[in-house]
Amino acid sequence: MRLGQMKLAGDIVEAFNEEEILVAEAGTGVGKSLAYLIPAIRWMKKNRRDGMSIVVSSYTKTLQEQLFFKDIPFIQEFIDKDFTVVMLKGRHNYICLTKWHYMLKNLDQNINLFDRIHLLPLLVWLRETKTGDIEENSGFQIKRVPHVWARLCSETGYCTTKKCAEYHGCYLGKIRKLAYHADVIIVNHSLLLSDAASDNAILPEHPICIIDEAHNLIKSAYQYLGIEINPWRIERALHKLYTPGRLKLGALVSLSRFVGKEKKWNKDHNDMIIKRLSQAEDDVADMLKSSTAFFKAFLKYVNGEVRKTEQRYIQKVRYKPDTSPFADIPECEELMTISAKLERSLSLLLKEIKSLDPKEKASISQQTDDLDIAVRVFGEMQSDMRTCFYPDAEDMIYWYELPTDSESIYLIIKASPLHVNEQLYNKIFDNKSAVIATSATLTISERFKYFMKRSGLDMIDGDRVKTEIYESPFNYEEQCEIWNVTHLGQPGNKAFDENVAQLVGELSARHHLGTLVLTTSYASIRNMKNILESVSQQNNFQLITQMGSASRTALLQRFIQQTSSVLLGTESFWEGVDIPGEPLEVLVMSKLPFAVPTEPIVQAITEDIEKNGGNAFMEYSIPEAILKFKQGFGRLIRSKEDRGIALIMDNRLSFKRYGQYFQKSIPATMRFVKNSEELQQNIHKWVKTHKTSTKTKVQRQK
Ligand code: SF4
CATH class of the missing domain: 3.40.50.300 (P-loop containing nucleotide triphosphate hydrolases)
Known part of the structure; x- marks a missing residue:
């Protein structure tokens, strides 16, 4: 081991034992990966428990993969074999087999002829992949067809766990099970922040967190602690409730197939639920149309008022509470009105289900579980729509992004907190027993002040925080x-x-x-x-x-x-x-x-x-x-x-x-x-x- 590397490793051990926060600028060549991985593995071996791990987070997938495919095998070969490590990425990186099979069965409804070509590399890859991680598949051009991938990747609220037909073959499910028993989990900042934003619903308990490429945590926080509305998010959330057309799918449809099938159902209950279901389905269909109308109107607005004549790259346009474009687009108000109507219909339906007697309820329990999830997904989306369409907070940043194709309605509307430092402090740093934040670039003129302030680390009790520069061994x-x-x-x-x-x-x-x-x-x-x-x-x-x-x-x-x-x-x-x-x-x-x-x-x-x-x-x-x-x-x-x-x-x-x-x-x-x-x-x-x-x-x- 090199001198700087040994010093860094020693300080990391001390931070683990003393429950400190170590902010370490380690110059190129110090070998910081091994300096934190080895102490992390040793600490876990002493304190091992199922459902608890040390999380190592990096910004780039390159570093994530370097840790997993290079540094970990090195440790296993030369230092220690008795530990388990899992590399986990955000759920959008993994293909969802339920969606995949649904897509194949319903090609006509789901994908146009041009986009179908992009399914071919997936067909071949799915015969071989053991992880389901789309990163492995160099043939699938995710940047060119993000809307295709959006219909195939795993997503929050979509899994119906015990009822998912593909659950036992599910790539994400398998890797999460492994993560639950792992000593060290290697993630990226996006996943770390998504976990923090969801009150730690994704990762196992991790009292110690090592953040490599820590200078990028702040940039990532703007992205992953924010929200986004786009046409395919609205469509997916609504389709989860009800997919109109020949096939008719979604939680409302599956519920309607089961309501009243048991003989002992009270006829009034049956009729009322059928009525509520039918109303909710109509509202979903209306909202789907309204969403398309809104994005078309928004596109017309941006093409007329905002778009630069020659746009080669995504154009980002900021708006504020007093310059919001949505007040001038009547279709936006119509969309929100229909959305509120659907919200009411769903709430009446849920109320009706609640009033059923226990036997009736039991006969549709699986379907109501699915409906609950779909309603929750819809509710989260509706709340994000309100945030984006009615901007009113001074401490939020609002903007929209225009694709290069001036005919495309795939416009994205985003909002992010202005002060991510408070959220980072509350969600990442304050609740850990030890944190190691490291990077080759944390200081300005050899001082950590800028990074500490922007990351929220300056809010932590000074006695717990140690900052140190570990010089590069290069001359x-x-x-x-x-x-x-x-x-x-x-x-x-x-x-x-x-x-x-x-x-x-x-x-x-x-x-x-x-x-x-x-x-x-x-x-x-x-x-x-x-x-x-x-x-x-x-x-x-x-x-x-x-x-x-x-x-x-x-x-x-x-x-x-x-x-x-x-x-x-x-x-x-x-x-x-x-x-x-x-x-x-x-x-x-x-x-x-x-x-x-x-x-x-x-x-x-x-x-x-x-x-x-x-x-x-x-x-x-x-x-x-x-x-x-x-x-x-x-x-x-x-x-x-x-x-x-x-x-x-x-x-x-x-x-x-x-x-x-x-x-x-x-x-x-x-x-x-x-x-x-x-x-x-x-x-x-x-x-x-x-x-x-x-x-x-x-x-x-x-
Ligand atoms: S468990 Fe979720 S991600 Fe996995 S196959 Fe089922 S729906 Fe897809």
Whole structure:
């Protein structure tokens, strides 16, 4: 074990024993995964009990899988075999066999001809999969057909446990049973937060929680502690009650098939329930029509008032209590009126069922259980509709998202709490005996204050909290050169992107070094691609861009295989990318990664800080950008043998006052270059000094 790793492991053991909160910034290469997994396993072996586990949560599925498929087998082989670990994901990751068989039996009602093609990869995969986790299935393009997956994945309230025909083969059920007996459960932040939001209805008791990639917990909280309304959520909730059409399905239909079948039923009861059922079914059918009418009207509104002429990516539009678009859409009010009518019908029906005598009730107990679940799902959805359509809270963020297709009614309406720190404190930190929050990027100027405040950890009694930085074992001064290139002009416009592309092209043509270019938008990638395409063809290097439908993993594989290639990536490439050795020798950060100010959550937080007399730029924009900048920089050096060059093309580093904070945030000295010739010479020198040793390393690895 390395020194920093041993110190971290020791502090984690102490936190477990003393019931503390440890906030640990562990630099790249410390080996934090083993430093927390080994103490976690040992603690569980001493305190083992069914239904209790230690939960390890990561942000990316990559880390979740690395822990499960790499670190755990390592521990099992070299340290200890006597423990159990389960990797559990959010229920939407698992296919629901009941829905799948229903889909196959009712293709005509459920899926159009075009979308049916997307079922083929699922058909093949289902013969082999042992987990039902859609992540395994690279053939199914979930991002292209989310509405198809929404009809097939497991979802809250859908399971009818003992009555589900597929229950014993259910993938989610199996994995949850395993989790109940596991010592350690590896989850992602989305599942951890969903569990917290549902008052711990998903995960077994976990007095200790280890949160890796903790800097992303806050971002995840905005997503998973919030709510969402979209056409398919409304449709699913209503279909659970009643699916009109030839087949007629749903809890109301199955109840109507059983009512009065027992001879001893009182005729009046029978007639009244049939009447209530029929009314509720009519209301569901009306609400389905009304929902479609509303989303069509909303689409017309956004296409007329909001949509940008050329929209290549999802457009997010924030609204506030006084700027809500829904007040101007009569179909919204109609939808809510019909929804209230259905609510009344259901309540009358349930009241009628309640008044049945015990024998009558017993004869329909299974059906009423199903109805209860369907009514609960409907109630939750209706409450979320009210929140989104009648925005009235100052401490909520409201927005809607427009798909790129201007004909699509799949508009999404969302709401999130403004202050997630309070919820994180209440739901994640305060009720645990020990929490380890760790990441390579938690501090700004070596201070934890920003993270502590935003995450709610500052609300915990100070005596229980320990913060510590565990230095990376890498010698960054020796292993990398960092240059701020200052002559490319003001960032944030097309000309700047083209200048960056021009320079990257010249460097790649001359030095043939594997280069990852981190941009801050797809527009920048497009601008750079136009320039780099011809340069790459003329100079025989591969250009890979994050533009098409290829996944990040697929792009990275190509980048690693095609040495000396140039990869243009945005958002998702700033972190979680781990490419040791020659494939990545030059890291380019085209622009300081400030968040998009019009993004609804960013806008709301900024406004809130300003409203309370603060300086949002200094208190929020800069710290957020620094954390991301540190993450981006962290892509370059991944092992003690790595050597590399970081080029930061944004000249604001050199002349803005805040530039110094960015400079100080990285673990090596930054130098400045004022023209291309100087940069070419520097890189030429670097290649002469380092290429031999790097190549030797790569050959050794091979
Ligand atoms: S138990 Fe739930 S998730 Fe599993 S197959 Fe049945 S309905 Fe689907």
